[in-house]
Amino acid sequence: MANSVTQLFKIKYPIIQAGMIWCSGWRLASAVSNAGGLGIIGAGSMYPAVLRDHIRKCKQATSLPFAVNVPLLYPNIQEIMHILVEEAVEIVFTSAGNPATWTAFLKEKGIIVVHVIANTKFALKAEACGVDAIVAEGFEAGGHNGREETTTLCLIPMIKKAVKIPVIAAGGIGSGKSMLAAFALGADGVQIGSAFAVAEESSAHVNFKERILSSAEGDTKLRMKKLVPVRLLKNEFADEVALAEAQGATAETLVQLLGRARAKLGMFEGDMAQGELEIGQVSAMLNEIKPAAKILQDILNEFLQEKSNLEKLSF
Amino acid sequence: MANSVTQLFKIKYPIIQAGMIWCSGWRLASAVSNAGGLGIIGAGSMYPAVLRDHIRKCKQATSLPFAVNVPLLYPNIQEIMHILVEEAVEIVFTSAGNPATWTAFLKEKGIIVVHVIANTKFALKAEACGVDAIVAEGFEAGGHNGREETTTLCLIPMIKKAVKIPVIAAGGIGSGKSMLAAFALGADGVQIGSAFAVAEESSAHVNFKERILSSAEGDTKLRMKKLVPVRLLKNEFADEVALAEAQGATAETLVQLLGRARAKLGMFEGDMAQGELEIGQVSAMLNEIKPAAKILQDILNEFLQEKSNLEKLSF
Numbered sequence: 001m002a003n004s005v006t007q008l009f010k011i012k013y014p015i016i017q018a019g020m021i022w023c024s025g026w027r028l029a030s031a032v033s034n035a036g037g038l039g040i041i042g043a044g045s046m047y048p049a050v051l052r053d054h055i056r057k058c059k060q061a062t063s064l065p066f067a068v069n070v071p072l073l074y075p076n077i078q079e080i081m082h083i084l085v086e087e088a089v090e091i092v093f094t095s096a097g098n099p100a101t102w103t104a105f106l107k108e109k110g111i112i113v114v115h116v117i118a119n120t121k122f123a124l125k126a127e128a129c130g131v132d133a134i135v136a137e138g139f140e141a142g143g144h145n146g147r148e149e150t151t152t153l154c155l156i157p158m159i160k161k162a163v164k165i166p167v168i169a170a171g172g173i174g175s176g177k178s179m180l181a182a183f184a185l186g187a188d189g190v191q192i193g194s195a196f197a198v199a200e201e202s203s204a205h206v207n208f209k210e211r212i213l214s215s216a217e218g219d220t221k222l223r224m225k226k227l228v229p230v231r232l233l234k235n236e237f238a239d240e241v242a243l244a245e246a247q248g249a250t251a252e253t254l255v256q257l258l259g260r261a262r263a264k265l266g267m268f269e270g271d272m273a274q275g276e277l278e279i280g281q282v283s284a285m286l287n288e289i290k291p292a293a294k295i296l297q298d299i300l301n302e303f304l305q306e307k308s309n310l311e312k313l314s315f
Numbered sequence: 316m317a318n319s320v321t322q323l324f325k326i327k328y329p330i331i332q333a334g335m336i337w338c339s340g341w342r343l344a345s346a347v348s349n350a351g352g353l354g355i356i357g358a359g360s361m362y363p364a365v366l367r368d369h370i371r372k373c374k375q376a377t378s379l380p381f382a383v384n385v386p387l388l389y390p391n392i393q394e395i396m397h398i399l400v401e402e403a404v405e406i407v408f409t410s411a412g413n414p415a416t417w418t419a420f421l422k423e424k425g426i427i428v429v430h431v432i433a434n435t436k437f438a439l440k441a442e443a444c445g446v447d448a449i450v451a452e453g454f455e456a457g458g459h460n461g462r463e464e465t466t467t468l469c470l471i472p473m474i475k476k477a478v479k480i481p482v483i484a485a486g487g488i489g490s491g492k493s494m495l496a497a498f499a500l501g502a503d504g505v506q507i508g509s510a511f512a513v514a515e516e517s518s519a520h521v522n523f524k525e526r527i528l529s530s531a532e533g534d535t536k537l538r539m540k541k542l543v544p545v546r547l548l549k550n551e552f553a554d555e556v557a558l559a560e561a562q563g564a565t566a567e568t569l570v571q572l573l574g575r576a577r578a579k580l581g582m583f584e585g586d587m588a589q590g591e592l593e594i595g596q597v598s599a600m601l602n603e604i605k606p607a608a609k610i611l612q613d614i615l616n617e618f619l620q621e622k623s624n625l626e627k628l629s630f
């Protein structure tokens with residue numbers, strides 16, 4: 001099962017678990033890596049000391065490669081970067097910021113660097129900065145999202161055409177069918193978020209997991225477009241945001257409405273009314289809490305089955 | 316190349332050209348049908364007498380099956396329906412309205428009926444009304460669009476799981492790669508709009524075609540969400556709408572801003588500043604005006620090539 005992504009990360013399957021705030025600590029990351037994918041610790045919701053602890057625990061829980069995702073706009077970014085080096089993290093996914101700032105620093109230390117983008121312009125920029133691969137994330141993805149609103153179906157072929165480095169498709173992928181579609185579009189790997197957010201090993205609050213499982217089509221919407229667009233699951237807070245936006249709320253009003261620590265309140269502490277619930281459109285198709293290894297294996301089995309079905313098409 | 320869609324329509328390839336206002340008259344529809352796909356006359360921008368004329372000319376231009384797309388909210392809907400019967404149209408695609416109203420009438424006359432939907436609820440309703448197939452259209456599609464904003468990648472597997480009748484994927488499909496992705500998701504056929512809007516035989520104004528070819532990522536956005544969501548290409552008018560919406564414009568204000576005949580002004584008469592320009596996200600990938608037969612053949616060739624590449628993947 002060797003391709004450019006499995007070879008780059010030295011993993012068995014080209015399936016990457018997205019770094020997700022309040023969901024992907026060492027338990028989820030190590031479970032995915034032990035199952036043959038690439039697990040990612042999401043540093044975005046961790047204080048530096050907490051991140052260090054998760055990296056150490058992840059190394060105890062798996063001998064296989066794993067990564068850390070770092071939003072580059074993180075306030076403690078310098079401290080975080082030095083922790084990654086001190087703890088000998090081998091793969092870093094960077095997002096939400098300029099890849100020019102830290103890529104050379106990480107590469108000099110021998111670290112594999114992957115950058116998350118949502119348009120061709122930043123894909124080219126990341127490639128020029130020397131990253132080893134790109135995650136191209138479409139409109140249907142959960143959490144923060146691109147301003148172009150380009151869907152995964154439209155984004156992947158454009159990015160593949162623009163860059164030479166491996167392209168990992170993200171957004172809307174949570175099944176073997178959608179993984180196969182991503183490969184049909186030219187992707188070299190897939191990054192899966194929502195489907196792993198409801199894994200047994202995800203640190204998301206059980207209320208959040210159950211809300212995801214009960215969600216339906218149209219329950220997530222891209223909001224906060226005057227700040228940074230973010231895909232939110234419908235609840236009292238998201239309804240307040242929607243109403244404010246329909247009435248022309250300014251960026252300042254949205255900042256006030258958002259307040260502080262709402263993502264933690266919802267996703268980690270389980271307040272389903274007032275918390276900020278970040279999840280992708282895939283949530284409408286999820287209906288079970290399973291171990292991460294089972295999630296990965298089910299996706300892989302469906303991928304192989306559908307690939308075989310597609311080959312049988314007589315045209 | 317037989318599957319449920321080619322058998323239903325008695326066509327060679329499961330490629331359907333979308334019925335598009337101001338683009339798809341008899342010239343485009345007959346060219347696509349003659350090339351082995353299913354051409355569709357878009358009745359949405361035609362007075363009843365004009366539609367009758369297009370149907371007759373289409374029959375002269377091709378002996379192969381073609382269809383007519385009818386938005387069910389059309390003001391002259393009764394007259395249109397009787398014209399379809401009088402002119403012995405064999406396949407009708409209905410959209411933008413309730414499939415309960417006209418499906419039985421058309422089916423009694425022996426007409427094949429396909430209904431366009433954007434969510435599972437209406438897919439099930441259309442199936443219950445007796446339609447022969449469904450077009451499931453994702454967020455990335457041009458023109459009018461669903462309120463759920465579900466992308467094609469997320470929509471198709473959900474619709475396939477819900478209904479037993481053939482599912483035709485639409486939205487974001489304008490290449491062999493995206494056609495292959497649609498089949499990977501379980502689609503039985505594809506409906507392609509934007510790529511055929513720039514065909515030589517499309518009746519769109521050349522200014523509109525050239526604007527589509529020069530468009531970039533993020534140049535189309537879903538607007539008018541307080542009325543009926545519609546994907547528009549960026550221009551002075553779309554910018555005015557965007558500004559009004561950002562300031563909280565009411566549905567009434569949007570109706571006034573839209574005024575009358577703006578789609579004709581832009582797409583048919585070539586006013587690139589003040590016209591309403593309906594096109595899908597695929598527009599960013601189009602770069603040439605070609606005959607419809609060449610468009611279809613290029614898509615088909617890429618589909619076959621990519622299908623062969625996908626089969627070679629060692630996992």
